[in-house]
Amino acid sequence: MLKKRIIPCLDVKNGKVVKGINFMGMKDLGSPPDMAEEYSEQGADEVTFLDIAASLEYRQTTLDLVSVTAKRVFVPLTVGGGIRTANDMHDALKAGADKVSVNSAAISNPNVISESAERFGRQCVVVAIDAKKVGRHWEVFTHGGMKPSGLDAIDWAKKAEDLGAGEILLTSIDADGVKQGYDIPLTEVIADEVSIPVIASGGCGKIEDFYEVFSQTNVSAALAASVFHYKQVTVREVKEYLKDRGVPVR
Numbered sequence: 001m002l003k004k005r006i007i008p009c010l011d012v013k014n015g016k017v018v019k020g021i022n023f024m025g026m027k028d029l030g031s032p033p034d035m036a037e038e039y040s041e042q043g044a045d046e047v048t049f050l051d052i053a054a055s056l057e058y059r060q061t062t063l064d065l066v067s068v069t070a071k072r073v074f075v076p077l078t079v080g081g082g083i084r085t086a087n088d089m090h091d092a093l094k095a096g097a098d099k100v101s102v103n104s105a106a107i108s109n110p111n112v113i114s115e116s117a118e119r120f121g122r123q124c125v126v127v128a129i130d131a132k133k134v135g136r137h138w139e140v141f142t143h144g145g146m147k148p149s150g151l152d153a154i155d156w157a158k159k160a161e162d163l164g165a166g167e168i169l170l171t172s173i174d175a176d177g178v179k180q181g182y183d184i185p186l187t188e189v190i191a192d193e194v195s196i197p198v199i200a201s202g203g204c205g206k207i208e209d210f211y212e213v214f215s216q217t218n219v220s221a222a223l224a225a226s227v228f229h230y231k232q233v234t235v236r237e238v239k240e241y242l243k244d245r246g247v248p249v250r
Contacts, residue, residue: 002220002248003248003249003250004214004219004220004221004222004242004247004248004249004250005045005046005199005220005221005222005249005250006043006044006045006210006221006222006224006235006238006239006249007044007045007046007047007048007078007199007221007222007223007224008035008036008039008044008047008048008223008224008225008228008235009047009048009050009201009223009224009225010032010035010036010047010048010049010050010069010225011050011052011225012032012049012050012051012052012062012065012081013051013052013053014053015032015062015065016028016029016030016031016032017029017030017031017032017035017229018052019177019225019226019229029229030229032049032065032068032069033065033068033069033071033072034072035229036049036069036072036073036077037072037073039073039228039235040072040073040074040075042234042235042236043235043236043239044075044235045075045076045221045250046075046076046077046078046098046099046221047069047073047075047076047077047078048077048078048079048080048101048169048223049066049069049077049078049079049080049097050079050080050081050101050128051079051080051081051082052081052144053081053144063091063092063095064095066079066092066095066096066097067095067096069096070095070096070097071096076098076099077096077097077098077099078097078098078099078100078101078126078169079092079095079097079099079100079101080100080101080102080103080126080128080169081101083100083101083102083103083105083112084105084109084112085105085112086112086115086116086119086120089102089112089116089119089120089124089125090119090120093120093124098124099123099124099125099126099166099167100116100120100124100125100126101126101127101128101169102116102125102126102127102128103127103128103129103130103142104142104143104147106127106160107140107142107149107151107156110159110160110163111163113125113127113160113163113164113165114163114164116164117163117164117165117166118164121166122164122165122166123166124166125164125165125166125167126165126166126167126168126169126199127157127160127165127167127168127169128168128169128171129153129156129157129160129168129169129170129171129190130142130144130145130171130173131153131170131171131172131173131186132145132172132173132174133174133186134148137152137153137154138152138153138154138186139151139152139153140152140153140156141173145173145176153170153186153190154189154190154193157170157190157193157194157198158193158194161194161195161196165196166196166197167196167197167198167199167220168190168194168196168197168198168199169199169201169223170186170187170190170191170198170199170200170201170219171201171202172186172187172201172202172203173202174202175202175203176201176202176203177202177203177226178203178205179203179204179205179206179226179227180203180205181203181204181205181206181209181212181213182200182201182202182203182204182209182212182213182217182222183202183203184212184213184216184217187200187213187217187219188216188217188218191217191218191219192217192218197219197220197221198218198219198220198221199219199220199221199222199223200213200217200219200221200222200223201222201223201224204222204223204224204225204226204227205226205227206227206232206233207227207232207233207237207238207241209224209227210222210224210238210241210242211241211242211245211247214242214247215245215247
């Protein structure tokens with residue numbers, strides 16, 4: 001069995017790590033390079049850096065800050081926000097990213113997935129899906145969760161895989177920041193419908209939530225922000241907790 005990954009997430013806006021609820025009401029929490037380095041030292045398997053305002057402001061990710069952050073960590077760094085083309089992905093990789101996450105632009109131009117996978121290898125291409133329950137299905141939202149796309153999340157995940165995505169970063173907008181646990185129904189169905197790794201995101205509020213998502217779904221990794229940023233638990237404590245319950249972790 002592949003070992004599960006624990007991934008702290010840095011949502012970055014105006015050069016600071018921020019956190020909100022349901023993608024709203026952001027509070028400044030600290031410096032991305034400092035926090036990334038701390039999580040790397042705690043034993044994080046990866047760190048994710050998301051410039052959450054880039055798409056809304058129609059600009060690229062803040063690459064200077066990415067470069068500084070990349071130099072401070074010794075684990076894979078995934079960077080996202082404002083990635084519109086394969087050339088943007090190249091710039092992010094050149095700045096120090098190991099993987100690049102694309103969300104809004106992939107929906108308006110799905111070819112960015114296949115072109116990027118062909119140029120850099122699908123292991124570098126992460127397709128982020130921000131999904132919200134609408135009626136009886138989950139709909140994909142873009143531009144930081146602000147704009148409905150009309151796409152069904154399950155269908156889009158499968159298409160992203162077919163186009164060359166190496167991984168899905170799945171965030172439940174309904175669960176984000178609420179700290180009531182991951183969205184198990186959404187996460188379970190997406191992880192079962194694709195064969196590439198799925199990262200669960202949104203809603204982690206306590207250490208037990210990590211065990212719940214790994215024991216009830218087929219996700220490869222769990223991403224979290226608040227529980228780490230507010231020092232409720234450390235990455236190392238999460239891994240020890242999971243090991244004690246038989247979950248294979250790195």
